[in-house]
Structure formats: structure tokens, C-alpha cells
Amino acid sequence: MIxxxxxTASLNCAVALMKDGSIVARISEKIGKGHAEKLIGQIIEACSLAKIELSSIDRIAVNVGPGSFTGVRIGVATARGLALALEKPAIGVSSLEAIGFEAHGHFPKSHIIALIDAGRDMVYRQDFDENLQPLSPAIVQNCEEVVAGLDNKAILAGPFSKTIAHLAGVKESSIYFLDAPDVASFAKLSQNKSSDGSPKPLYLREADAKPQTSFSVPRKKE
Known part of the structure; x- marks a missing residue:
């Protein structure tokens, strides 16, 4: 299985190839923006490094968010396009699930709270039990709601974990900070999932930038 x-949902633009459970190529670059320009080149480079033909890939795993709205769209659209061209399944994995997965590897048997900055004083959040089963769907809350609803025995994980820990007065030993999950985690998590059609972005809230619907430029008088 390849x-x-x-x-592409975070500051990183990253791809990985996993063959029979082992990562055989991984490319990750922290770029912030410009994922569309980088992604296809990274896929080609990863295939070259692993000496794997693109046509040999058995499935595609993609980060469906939450995260950068533009980045999520780029990753999901690319995964869908490759799945269609290769006639292979595409599997969506959330960034919160990947964060929980990595934190669980360091803190087994712990309640994990995965946290990502959603902007405008909002936080993407999902809780996982000691067996990494989700305790609730992924949600978006303001910082005060997150702090008020914390389990004082839980591990705070993800790129927004330190901020929430500071607001809540949580000790350092209960934090698992990471800028973004390892792209390999999406490959690993996809193995236990089946494709239910094309992966769909997990946005949780509306984008900050919206098209103008009530503004028009007045015509210039002759």
C-alpha cells in the first residue's frame, strides 16, 4: 500500500509518501503563503526521492482543516484531482485529529485537547479521550469559552496550546506544542479510514475575506 x-492547511506546504507503513519520503517547507506554486513540485520530488511512480499510489490522504481557508482549498482540490486522474480513493483527515494523534503518542492514556488559532479571538478545538477517540465534534469557541471548559488534567496540544495554557494558568508539563502536525500523521491516520467520496474542507467558520455583494462603482458621467 502506497x-x-x-x-497545505497550515504555514507548511508538505507532502509525504508512505509504503507499507513506513515513510519513504517527506518534504515540508514553512512558507506561509504560495502553497499552490509549491505543492505539485513537492509531490514530483517526493516520488523521485522514493523512486515511486505517481501512477503506483494507492490512496491520497489530505489535511481538510481547520486551518488556512486558501490552503485547505488548495490541498483538497489537489487531492480530488489526483484521485480522479489515478482512479484512487482520497481520504480527508482533520488537522485537529492529527494533532491529537501526535500528542497521544507522547501522552498515552491522557485526555487530549487539540487547539488551533482561528483568528479574531477564536479557537478551533477538539477533545480526545485516553484511547484517542473524539469526545465531541470539532468546534470553534472564543478563548474565554475554551479556558472555562478545560479539564485541569488534560494535555493541551497544538499551535495554540501555549496561549490557552497561559490564559488558564496551566503548567508547562501539560502542554504539547507544535507549529503544525507532521504530514506523515495524515498518511498514518488515513489507513483506518474509508473513502466516502471526495474529501470536503472542514472550515467550522466563515472566511474573513468575503466578496462584495452590496457595493458597486458608480458609472462615470459623460
Whole structure:
């Protein structure tokens, strides 16, 4: 089984190839913006490094968010396009699930709270139990709601974990900070999932930038 994993939902533009459970190529670059220009080149480079033909890929795993709205769209669209061209399944994995997965590896048997900055004083959040089963769907809350609803025995994980820990007065030993999950985690998590059609972005809230619907430029008088 060969799996291609794609992550463009964070500051990173990253791809990985996993063959029979082992990562055989991984490319990750922290770029902030410009994922569309980088992604296809990274996929080609990863295939070259692993000496794997693109046509040999059995499935595609993609980070469906939450995260950068533009980044999520780029990753999901690329995964869908490759799945269609290769006639292979594409599997969506959330960034919160990947964060929980990595934190669980360091803190087994712990309640994990995965946290990502959603902007405008909002936080993407999902809780996982000691067996990494989700305790609730992924949600978006303001910082005060997150702090008020914390389990004082839980591990705070993800790129927004330190901020929430500071607001809540949580000790350092209960934090698992990471800028973004490892792209390999999406490949690994996809193995236990089946494709239910094309992966769909997990946005949780509306984008900040919206098209103008009530503004028009007045015509210039002759």
C-alpha cells in the first residue's frame, strides 16, 4: 500500500509518501503563503526521492482543516484531482485529529485537547479521550469559552496550546506544542479510514475575506 499525504492547511506546504507503513519520503517547507506554486513540485520530488511512480499510489490522504481557508482549498482540490486522474480513493483527515494523534503518542492514556488559532479571538478545538477517540465534534469557541471548559488534567496540544495554557494558568508539563502536525500523521491516520467520496474542507467558520455583494462603482458621467 502506497499513500501520498498532502498538507497545505497550515504555514507548511508538505507532502509525504508512505509504503507499507513506513515513510519513504517527506518534504515540508514553512512558507506561509504560495502553497499552490509549491505543492505539485513537492509531490514530483517526493516520488523521485522514493523512486515511486505517481501512477503506483494507492490512496491520497489530505489535511481538510481547520486551518488556512486558501490552503485547505488548495490541498483538497489537489487531492480530488489526483484521485480522479489515478482512479484512487482520497481520504480527508482533520488537522485537529492529527494533532491529537501526535500528542497521544507522547501522552498515552491522557485526555487530549487539540487547539488551533482561528483568528479574531477564536479557537478551533477538539477533545480526545485516553484511547484517542473524539469526545465531541470539532468546534470553534472564543478563548474565554475554551479556558472555562478545560479539564485541569488534560494535555493541551497544538499551535495554540501555549496561549490557552497561559490564559488558564496551566503548567508547562501539560502542554504539547507544535507549529503544525507532521504530514506523515495524515498518511498514518488515513489507513483506518474509508473513502466516502471526495474529501470536503472542514472550515467550522466563515472566511474573513468575503466578496462584495452590496457595493458597486458608480458609472462615470459623460
Amino acid at each position: 499513500t501520498l499525504a498532502i498538507d
